[in-house]
Amino acid sequence: MITFTGITKRYPDGTIAVDDLDIEIPAGRTTVFVGPSGCGKTTSLRMINRMVEPTTGLITVEGQDIRDRDPAVLRRSIGYVIQQAGLFPHRTIVDNIATVPFLLGWGKPRARARARELMELVGLQPEQAKRYPHQLSGGQQQRVGVARALAADPPVLLMDEPFSAVDPVVRTSLQDELIRLQAELHKTIVFVTHDIDEAVKLGDSIAVFRPGGKLAQLDTPERLLANPVDSFVEGFIGYDRGVRRLSFFPARLLTPRTDTVVGDDVQAGRARELALRSGEPWLLVVDGERGPRGWVSTETLGAADPGTVVGSLDLVDYGHVFTVETDSLRAALDAAVLSPAGRAVGVDADGRVVGVVAQSELGSAIWSVGAEEAPTAEPVRSDG
Numbered sequence: 019m020i021t022f023t024g025i026t027k028r029y030p031d032g033t034i035a036v037d038d039l040d041i042e043i044p045a046g047r048t049t050v051f052v053g054p055s056g057c058g059k060t061t062s063l064r065m066i067n068r069m070v071e072p073t074t075g076l077i078t079v080e081g082q083d084i085r086d087r088d089p090a091v092l093r094r095s096i097g098y099v100i101q102q103a104g105l106f107p108h109r110t111i112v113d114n115i116a117t118v119p120f121l122l123g124w125g126k127p128r129a130r131a132r133a134r135e136l137m138e139l140v141g142l143q144p145e146q147a148k149r150y151p152h153q154l155s156g157g158q159q160q161r162v163g164v165a166r167a168l169a170a171d172p173p174v175l176l177m178d179e180p181f182s183a184v185d186p187v188v189r190t191s192l193q194d195e196l197i198r199l200q201a202e203l204h205k206t207i208v209f210v211t212h213d214i215d216e217a218v219k220l221g222d223s224i225a226v227f228r229p230g231g232k233l234a235q236l237d238t239p240e241r242l243l244a245n246p247v248d249s250f251v252e253g254f255i256g257y258d259r260g261v262r263r264l265s266f267f268p269a270r271l272l273t274p275r276t277d278t279v280v281g282d283d284v285q286a287g288r289a290r291e292l293a294l295r296s297g298e299p300w301l302l303v304v305d306g307e308r309g310p311r312g313w314v315s316t317e318t319l320g321a322a323d324p325g326t327v328v329g330s331l332d333l334v335d336y337g338h339v340f341t342v343e344t345d346s347l348r349a350a351l352d353a354a355v356l357s358p359a360g361r362a363v364g365v366d367a368d369g370r371v372v373g374v375v376a377q378s379e380l381g382s383a384i385w386s387v388g389a390e391e392a393p394t395a396e397p398v399r400s401d402g
């Protein structure tokens with residue numbers, strides 16, 4: 019655990035970067051510092067490894083006052099990852115990763131063996147070991163930065179906007195990798211970002227800073243989205259927080275309809291009867307394996323020869339699907355909003371159709387969870 023008690027940082031020019039901060043950062047979890055530019059996130063982070071010294075207050079790491087630790091020794095026990103990786107340009111990738119083990123006097127063979135192990139852990143290829151940083155992409159350099167921070171297996175990892183300089187696709191994959199690594203390693207991670215979506219995705223808890231270096235709210239992502247303490251926090255997390263909060267509720271809460279799903283070998287006349295009976299303007303057509311083929315409207319069915327099989331009619335693209343067992347209500351809502359028929363197709367893990375959810379049914383599920391605490395503190399994530 020890391021604790022801040024009454025921490026204030028006033029820079030020599032009089033700027034108060036952090037103002038009387040009290041915070042407890044639990045061990046083995048990810049705590050994200052988030053807030054607008056200049057609100058003291060980086061300063062707070064750097065006080066943990068004594069790159070910045072507080073003006074007043076006490077910081078402890080695992081119960082020990084960090085002022086009692088030699089700063090250089092302390093830093094070797096705390097991994098540090100920054101934007102654009104900060105790699106040594108004239109050292110190979112393997113030697114960049116082995117920096118701290120070298121400093122700890124491990125000896126080159128052992129340090130390099132450890133570095134190669136870490137390259138694999140963070141998803142780098144062995145043949146990249148002998149390259150130099152400029153020969154890697156930005157995303158790969160960030161992976162090297164993470165591997166370097168983990169080299170001596172420190173219990174604490176400080177990450178200062180580590181993924182903000184890469185494009186959104188690479189960024190998503192780096193975030194996914196970090197979630198996977200953390201599930202395995204259980205480090206005490208303090209992660210700085212100004213992106214609330216990144217904070218919600220990665221954080222077990224989120225500390226929202228307000229201008230002037232004060233803590234506005236410290237909470238789980240789900241509680242933060244449900245109950246922002248004031249208008250500053252509400253404005254910062256965005257007024258679409260209600261929709262984002264649906265990520266914490268499983269799509270299993272929905273009951274997909276099956277009476278509006280027809281096989282592609284069913285005749286149009288029969289399908290039209292089904293549609294009329296269900297009162298639905300669209301039927302979902304599936305193939306012999308229950309894979310989705312597309313939507314057919316009652317108009318198309320009405321205009322078709324009753325003896326024609328629906329699979330040969332003009333079908334409308336079924337859009338995105340959601341996986342009923344593993345996706346969230348938000349994924350189901352996205353699927354419904356993006357569907358040309360205004361209905362979401364729910365599938366099982368093998369992509370077979372489980373049923374269809376209309377916007378009205380989604381609406382009642384969303385309404386029913388409105389005031390509820392989410393069943394899980396972790397966003398529901400699909401495997402895919």
Ligand SMILES: Nc1ncnc2c1ncn2[C@@H]1O[C@H](COP(=O)(O)OP(=O)(O)OP(=O)(O)O)[C@@H](O)[C@H]1O
Binds near residue numbers: 029053054055056060
């Ligand atoms: N060395 C310094 N000397 C004087 N003022 C500083 C120094 N470093 C930071 N500051 C000021 O302290 C305040 C907090 O800065 P800090 O970098 O901690 O904020 P931040 O929340 O991390 O911002 P960003 O998201 O833009 O990185 C800012 O007003 C900044 O200008």
